[in-house]
Amino acid sequence: MTPKNTYILGIESSCDDTAAAVIHNGVVLSNVVATQEIHKQYGGVVPELASRAHQQNIVPVVQLALRKANIDKKQLNAIAFTRGPGLMGSLLVGTSFSKSLAMGLEIPLIDVNHMQAHILAHFIKAEEQSTPNFPFLALTISGGHTQIVKVTSFFEMEVIGQTLDDAVGEAFDKSAKLLGLPYPGGPLIDKYAQLGNPKAFKFPKPKVKPLDFSFSGLKTAVLYFVERNTKDNPTFIKENLNDICASLQFTIVDYLMDKLKNAVKETGINEVAIGGGVSANSGIRNALLVAEKNLGWKVHIPKLEYCTDNAAMIAIVGELKYQQQLFAKNDVVAKARMKF
Numbered sequence: 001m002t003p004k005n006t007y008i009l010g011i012e013s014s015c016d017d018t019a020a021a022v023i024h025n026g027v028v029l030s031n032v033v034a035t036q037e038i039h040k041q042y043g044g045v046v047p048e049l050a051s052r053a054h055q056q057n058i059v060p061v062v063q064l065a066l067r068k069a070n071i072d073k074k075q076l077n078a079i080a081f082t083r084g085p086g087l088m089g090s091l092l093v094g095t096s097f098s099k100s101l102a103m104g105l106e107i108p109l110i111d112v113n114h115m116q117a118h119i120l121a122h123f124i125k126a127e128e129q130s131t132p133n134f135p136f137l138a139l140t141i142s143g144g145h146t147q148i149v150k151v152t153s154f155f156e157m158e159v160i161g162q163t164l165d166d167a168v169g170e171a172f173d174k175s176a177k178l179l180g181l182p183y184p185g186g187p188l189i190d191k192y193a194q195l196g197n198p199k200a201f202k203f204p205k206p207k208v209k210p211l212d213f214s215f216s217g218l219k220t221a222v223l224y225f226v227e228r229n230t231k232d233n234p235t236f237i238k239e240n241l242n243d244i245c246a247s248l249q250f251t252i253v254d255y256l257m258d259k260l261k262n263a264v265k266e267t268g269i270n271e272v273a274i275g276g277g278v279s280a281n282s283g284i285r286n287a288l289l290v291a292e293k294n295l296g297w298k299v300h301i302p303k304l305e306y307c308t309d310n311a312a313m314i315a316i317v318g319e320l321k322y323q324q325q326l327f328a329k330n331d332v333v334a335k336a337r338m339k340f
């Protein structure tokens with residue numbers, strides 16, 4: 001019999017966000033994220049500082065999630081946590097905290113793959129988002145990952161395309177850094193892009209296998225572009241920032257869409273769901289809506305708070321695993337690199 005009326009606590013600590021959420025029968029009761037501001041001054045995530053900040057944040061974040069959900073910890077049925085992939089020092093904090101809490105409360109512990117969670121976030125019940133039908137294609141785009149995944153059922157997923165070097169979020173952030181923008185630069189590129197001409201400048205689209213991605217060349221191209229143009233005109237970037245951002249974003253979005261189109265063609269599946277922080281990008285959102293209109297795709301775009309790193313996505317996987325009694329053993333260990 002499928003257990004009903006469950007309260008699952010999800011805990012996420014794979015990178016630089018400490019997050020906790022409570023889910024009840026597919027509905028999110030609370031979703032708390034403490035974003036670590038400390039990394040901004042370094043222009044990227046510093047693993048050692050991330051780990052330390054997780055240690056400081058985890059207890060108050062979990063307490064707040066329980067309080068916002070208006071439940072007592074004794075009402076919890078299980079603890080779901082991110083086992084990997086991610087930064088080892090960060091994962092260890094969430095893993096050991098979750099183990100102790102589950103042991104103390106004498107309830108099951110459920111290990112969750114962060115990448116699976118980005119995809120299964122689509123199964124959170126919320127008015128603003130639609131649920132995909134199996135099989136569907138998932139495009140996960142963030143600061144740590146860029147993948148096209150064929151999803152056949154909740155726990156049957158196959159990576160059919162991925163980046164060979166940088167993730168797309170890194171491409172945004174590193175390009176932004178070269179333009180003198182603060183970290184994380186992705187949202188800023190998006191902001192300025194909306195005011196500029198996407199055809200003003202041309203950036204290359206690296207040639208790799210039809211479903212794979214490569215972004216390191218783009219970063220180098222931006223570096224040369226900046227060097228070339230600022231040699232005689234030191235204020236070139238400032239004068240052309242909107243057009244540069246629009247052109248860069250246009251190139252990246254077009255590249256992502258090329259790959260998705262290849263995947264749709266190859267698999268015959270035209271139901272597409274996106275996830276990960278870069279799904280917040282207005283360019284990719286618009287391009288997908290155009291594909292829905294012109295190519296007959298069925299497109300699923302999750303609520304923004306379930307796109308970026310969060311614990312609600314960990315909790316929904318916890319609930320789905322709880323229904324199948326898929327529990328972790330207490331000697332489970334964090335894993336920095338992890339496949340589906």
Ligand code: KG4
Pocket residue numbers: 015141142143144145168169170172173184185186187190276277278280281282307308309
């Ligand atoms: O999923 P996420 O919160 O964390 C992981 O990397 O796992 O994604 C963060 C990434 C960053 O690289 C950030 O620059 C990018 O998502 N990002 C965006 C936008 N919002 C966030 N990139 C482009 N346009 C945006 N609007």
Ligand code: ZN
Pocket residue numbers: 114118142144276277308309
């Ligand atoms: Zn992520």
